[in-house]
Amino acid sequence: MAQRSFMAELSKHSQDDNLEAPPRLVSAFKKLPDEQIFVPPSIDETVVMAARRRLTSQLLPRSRWFRWRLWGAATALIVAAAILTRLSTNRPAPLPNQAAFIPGDLNHDGRVDILDAFTLAKQLKSGPQLDLRLDINGDGIVDERDVAIIAARAVRLEKGGRS
Amino acid sequence: MDARVQPKDNLDTRSDLDLIAAINRGDSGAFEVLYFRYRDWVVRLAYRFTRDDHASLDVLQETFLYFLKKFPGFRLTANLKTFLYPAVRNLSACAREKSQRYQATEIELGTIENATAPESPSSDLSDLQLVLAALSEDHREVLLLRFIDGLNLLEIAQSMDIPLGTVKSRLHNGLQTLRNDPRTKEFFGR
Numbered sequence: 589m590a591q592r593s594f595m596a597e598l599s600k601h602s603q604d605d606n607l608e609a610p611p612r613l614v615s616a617f618k619k620l621p622d623e624q625i626f627v628p629p630s631i632d633e634t635v636v637m638a639a640r641r642r643l644t645s646q647l648l649p650r651s652r653w654f655r656w657r658l659w660g661a662a663t664a665l666i667v668a669a670a671i672l673t674r675l676s677t678n679r680p681a682p683l684p685n686q687a688a689f690i691p692g693d694l695n696h697d698g699r700v701d702i703l704d705a706f707t708l709a710k711q712l713k714s715g716p717q718l719d720l721r722l723d724i725n726g727d728g729i730v731d732e733r734d735v736a737i738i739a740a741r742a743v744r745l746e747k748g749g750r751s
Numbered sequence: 752m753d754a755r756v757q758p759k760d761n762l763d764t765r766s767d768l769d770l771i772a773a774i775n776r777g778d779s780g781a782f783e784v785l786y787f788r789y790r791d792w793v794v795r796l797a798y799r800f801t802r803d804d805h806a807s808l809d810v811l812q813e814t815f816l817y818f819l820k821k822f823p824g825f826r827l828t829a830n831l832k833t834f835l836y837p838a839v840r841n842l843s844a845c846a847r848e849k850s851q852r853y854q855a856t857e858i859e860l861g862t863i864e865n866a867t868a869p870e871s872p873s874s875d876l877s878d879l880q881l882v883l884a885a886l887s888e889d890h891r892e893v894l895l896l897r898f899i900d901g902l903n904l905l906e907i908a909q910s911m912d913i914p915l916g917t918v919k920s921r922l923h924n925g926l927q928t929l930r931n932d933p934r935t936k937e938f939f940g941r
Contacts, residue, residue, distance in 0.1 A: 607904070607919060607926070609897075613929065616877075616879050617898035620877070620899065625808070627791075627808065627811065631808055632790075634812055635815045635819075638816055640779040642822070643779040644779060
């Protein structure tokens with residue numbers, strides 16, 4: 589069995605060797621006269637023009653699609669920019685010279701303490717107060733009751749920690 | 752030559768693969784390069800099959816129009832000749848059939864048998880040509896594809912759509928004929 593396969597392999601290799609042509613023969617093949625067929629320009633033109641028509645027409649739909657895609661992307665960008673701008677302009681900006689007012693913080697030191705109660709009491713002595721931000725209890729009048737609330741709040745805050 | 756159409760092959764060194772890629776992108780100039788690169792080979796091959804100038808030109812045109820329809824999307828997986836060869840062969844067979852039908856209406860039936868036969872070798876032909884002419888078309892074609900067109904055995908098998916073993920067998924038998932013929936055995940001498 590082994591000898592048979594060996595012989596088959598040997599036969600195959602020897603057959604492959606027989607597929608090579610000697611250099612002289614290959615040279616003779618190369619020297620065989622070519623059939624010189626004159627190709628008229630009309631044939632060349634027919635083929636070339638067909639190629640230009642077909643390949644150009646294949647290109648145009650792609651470029652048109654590309655242009656639409658580009659326009660679409662540009663439009664989307666513009667719309668997105670407009671939305672972002674609108675959103676940013678809708679956010680109310682803090683008014684100039686308008687600090688955040690803490691109810692009861694009359695002296696604007698950022699906390700409500702007994703000093704604020706003294707300040708309101710002093711302002712009440714000079715006359716009625718019309719700034720309704722000082723109407724701590726919400727009854728529409730700024731009076732001693734609002735002073736009492738500020739004082740009570742100040743004491744509570746001092747007991748419980750700083751505001 | 753029409754000023755609009757000029758052979759471009761000699762100036763373009765791109766590989767067939769690069770040209771195919773360019774054609775798939777819509778570059779008609781790349782197709783022109785490929786056309787002029789293979790035009791003469793295709794028309795000579797067509798003449799080998801048809802033995803007729805006009806028919807071989809028709810086959811040339813039809814072959815490249817057929818090739819053009821493969822784009823976009825054509826993928827080159829081997830030597831371009833392996834793709835073009837069967838197209839040329841089949842179109843040449845059609846051209847021969849048309850020629851036979853035409854001749855049957857114009858000439859006596861007795862001449863049809865000679866119309867498709869290879870040309871009778873003349874005394875001007877070399878010994879090699881004479882021996883080749885005596886081979887069967889299948890054997891002769893394998894030898895020509897191998898030693899003139901430069902295709903390897905696998906490419907010949909793909910082109911002719913035959914098994915590789917059949918290519919080897921025909922090549923072996925063809926060479927054996929040349930080796931044994933007194934007119935060509937000198938090529939095998941040392």
